[in-house]
Amino acid sequence: MIASLTGKIEIISADAAVINVGGVGFLVHMPTSDIASLGMPGKEVKVFTHTHVREDNISLFGFSTAEELWLFETLIGVTGLGPKLSLALLSAMAPDQVIMAIASGNADLLDTVPGIGKKVASRIVLELKEKIGAGLAISPTDHVSEENADVLGALTSLGYSAAEAVKAVAALPADARLKLEDKVKMALQYLGKR
DSSP states (O other): OOOEEEEEEEEEOSSEEEEEETTEEEEEEOOHHHHHHHOSTTOEEEEEEEEEEETTEEEEEEESSHHHHHHHHHHTTSTTOOHHHHHHHHHHSOHHHHHHHHHTTOHHHHHTSTTOOHHHHHHHHHHHHHHHHHHHHHSOOTTSOHHHHHHHHHHHHTTOOHHHHHHHHHTSOOOTTOOHHHHHHHHHHHHHHO
């Protein structure tokens, strides 16, 4: 399996790039945001890759960060959501938007992506809500700041699911003067109202 590539850009298209590594050009399919950030042909780049093997095809999918690769590999594990639709999802939405939509159970937001219907969007939320929420609890993203990671830990230790904890933390006011105890109380009040 090819885990990453470091080489020079040869060709860039709308959804892929050819990266030359030691004289061999690898065609790497990428989200449009990553394609836009690559730069011009001739530039040295590193991409994290997923090697997708089927009976009739071997394809490489590349991402600028390991976190984005993890999200892609998580998405392709959903029944009926292959690498092309997963790539379309990551091209249409930023990774943190996808994560928050799944963790908060917002299938309607995922449904806005072309090719992802209501049925597939609901399946993504159903199959990944706990897994994505647990991932947020383990490694907080920009939406869950370091100081709120303790609140997530407290809520999950009280028996709330990771997805519920992420929703409650997202609802907290952005007041740095609040103590941990106050934040946990407010989060519990939020969860009690639901």
